[in-house]
Amino acid sequence: MYSRFKKLIGKLYAIALIVFALWYGNFIYPIIFSHADHHEEPPAEVQVFGTTVKSPEAASFEEEALKKVMKEQKATATTDLGYTVVKEQYVKGHFHHIGMLVEPDETNVCTRCHGAVPHDKSKPIRAFLNMHAFFVACETCHIRQKPNQGPWAFRWYDKANGQVVANPPELVATEKEKYGNYGTKIAPGTLAADGSFRFLNGERERAFVTDYLKNKEGLSTTEQSKMKKVIHRMVDEKPLLCDGCHTSSQTPYIPFAELGYPPRRIQQLTNTEVVGMLHKYSDFHIPKFLLPGTGAAWSEGGRGKPGQSSDPKVDWAETSKAK
Amino acid sequence: MGKSSFKTRVILFFAALLLFGAGGETYAEDELNCVLCHKHRGLSRIDENGNFRLFYINEALFEEGPHVRVKCMDCHQDISKIPHDPAKKVDCTTECHLTEPSGQKKFSHKPVADLLAKSVHGKLDAEGNAKEHQQDYPGCKDCHEEPLYRPLSFFKGKAPGISERGLSRCKTCHSTGNFAESFYKHVTSRLQKMRKPTEIVGICAKCHGDKGFQQRHDLDDVVTSYKETFHYKAIRFGSEETPDCMDCHVVKGESVHFIEGQDSPTSASNKQNVPTTCRTSECHEKAGPKLAGFQVHVTYDKDKYPLQHYMLKFFTALMAGVMYFFMVLIILELLRRLFPNFSFRKPPDDDHHSSK
Known part of the structure; x- marks a missing residue:
């Protein structure tokens, strides 16, 4: 009995060692052979999205841009300060630290084609509109409730899976901690008679868009135009404007309180003076007294005193016209 | 409502926020409350060249660097209205409102830019022609993001972070104010490297690790070859004592912005000066001059370095032969x-044996 047991142990030992030797052989392979010739020629061309992208010298502007985007996507940067490590999204050319990783919206049907930074038309406000796109779904402003539709409501959805989630607790955190980067977005939906909620762009719409994009290449260009019209049929020509939500009205378009915004934040978003200013003044420039350290209060860059300014933009009194 | 009227109202909305909506916290040098808008994490656009802007x-991180004492408009000087037009590229050589205490002059990074221009990284050659x-x-x-302090405590042994007791x-x-804290962070951060060696290597590798860059400038892959050295292995395991790129390529006491090519007789990496570079007091102080007599960045290009190339092939074959031979054994x-009892040979015929 003992000798059989000893024999079994011996065989198991041999099998284990064989497995280890094979694993080790595989493990040391890259260590031994990784010292390749390091002076490799850069590849003459690279396949990206099925497109042939040529080497830097021969590449067009568009090809270079695509290569850059591919290289930098999902890039992160880490700064070790000893007492803490700052891990953040790498944004090429962005000097200031952002100290966060952006949770991308993986589910919104609009961003599948329009991207996460879609606003570009209106120069003065495009960045602000894109800022809203960080935590407000496109359909919130671009699809308005139609007269024949049932009741609507707004909910937060998880950017990762599109499911309804509870109001993010970060809303009540201080601004420095997590302002706007909740991993969730506000989106509108319909309320059924039994009180159940369904997003306007729910699972069914997401599946449809996925399916459409998959089969798009099989359609003629005319058919694609037709489908474009169909997909955008609910989109309003004129989107919701800023004062739809940033209003002193008791019923802003987005019900902030219902969505978990604390009173302090609601006060900031619907500030009475702000709304009043919005209606009373038509232009705004920084008065020089707000620009300390730039030399004489009214003489920077050859600009004259109030009333004598060669550039009226610098003079608050001249440019802030009451309506 | 006309389109322009809408835009105007939007513009004024933010203008009004500037004046009246300043309920949030603002830091000392943000007198214009720029963070009222710039605190929003998604404030962005895609520019005309397709770059994400x-x-x-991040206020919290901004407050952890030396620029906290600089006003936004010290750097972004072209902004004169809110909301503002696309800001011009910041010129780091402009004078800001700070007074440099040792010389009582307005502070500027111009001396740094002048050094960089004279270095191997400058855009002009010795004759003033564009390279x-x-x-x-x-x-x-390209090398600097917003600098962040890395304060050190020396109160009872060296440790990262501020010593509250100190x-x-x-x-x-x-x-008064945050003077002491700011001064403490500023000075102690500069008593060590402002960035970890791995980060330094990463910065240099952005260009020097790029194959296209190496080809355009006929340079060896110094990043890969450095990463094969003991110096980098130690750094990879967290050491800050072993040398990164700066330690060997900057002459001791010189600005890190003044790196010269190895052909320059005053360069730290010039063949004549390499022993001196290695023998600095923090490194191999007592080493002989032949310590660095070898090729530090070993590359194996067949045409440029045939000896190294075939040596590598030989040792690779030797290593593989020894390892895999004994492994098979x-x-x-x-x-x-x-x-x-396993055998490839045919077992003996039992009948034949028995008949004998």
Whole structure:
């Protein structure tokens, strides 16, 4: 009995060692052979999205841009300060630290084609509109409730899976901690008679868009135009404007309180003076007294005193016209 | 409502926020309350060249760097209205409102830019002509993001972070505002490297690790070859004592912005000066001059370095031969243990034996 047991142990030992030797052989392979010739020629061309992208010298502007985007996507940067490590999204050319990783919206049907930074038309406000796109779904402003539709409501959805989630607790955190980067977005939906909620762009719409994009290449260009019209049929020509939500009205378009915004934040978003200013003044420039350290209060860059300014933009009194 | 009227109202909305909506916290040098808008994490757009432009400022991190004492408009000087037009590229050589205490002059990074211009990284050659491949020569932002302090505590042994006890001593006299804390962070951060060696290597590798860059400038892959050295292995395991790129390529006492090519007789990496570079007091102080007599960045290009290339091939073959030969031997030995009676030879015929 003992000798059989000893024999079994011996065989198991041999099998284990064989497995280890094979694993080790595989493990040391890259260590031994990784010292390749390091002076490799850069590849003459690279396949990206099925497109042939040529080497830097021969590449067009568009090809270079695509290569850059591919290289930098999902890039992160880490700064070790000893007492803490700052891990953040790498944004090429962005000097200031952002100290966060952006949770991308993986589910919104609009961003599948329009991207996460879609606003570009209106120069003065495009960045602000894109800022809203960080935590407000496109359909919130671009699809308005139609007269024949049932009741609507707004909910937060998880950017990762599109499911309804509870109001993010970060809303009540201080601004420095997590302002706007909740991993969730506000989106509108319909309320059924039994009180159940369904997003306007729910699972069914997401599946449809996925399916459409998959089969798009099989359609003629005319058919694609037709489908474009169909997909955008609910989109309003004129989107919701800023004062739809940033209003002193008791019923802003987005019900902030219902969505978990604390009173302090609601006060900031619907500030009475702000709304009043919005209606009373038509232009705004920084008065020089707000620009300390730039030399004489009214003489920077050859600009004259109030009333004598060669550039009226610098003079608050001249440019802030009451309506 | 007309389109322009809407835009105007939107513009004024933010203008009004500037004046009246300043309910949030603002830091000392943000007198215009720029963070009122720039605190929003998604404030961004895609520019005309397809670049993602993010305008978010993380206040907490901004306060952890030396620029906290600089006003936004000291750097972004072209902004004169809110909301503002696309801001011009910041010129780091402009004078800001700070007075440089040692010389009582307005502070500027111009001396740094002058050094960089004279270095191997400068865009002009010795005759003042533009070098080839201008896009490859670095500007400030290619190597620097917003600098962050890495304060150190020396109170009871060296440790990362602020020593509250040490700081309290400063505050006994320097109690106004954040002066003591800021000064403490500023000085102690500079008593060590402002960035970890791995980060330094990563910065240099952005250009020097790029195959296209190497080809354009006929440079060896110094990043890969450095990463094969003991120096980098130690750094990879967290050491800050072993040398990164700066330690060997900057002459001791010189600015890190003044790196010279190895052909320059005053360069730290010039063949004549390499022993001196290695023998600095923090490194191999007592080493002989032949310590660095070898090729430090070993590369194996067949045409440029045939000896190194064939040496590598030989040692690779030797290593593989030894390792895999003995591995096969061990496996065969173990198989014999598993199958002691196994044989490829035909077993003897039993009948034939018995008939005998």
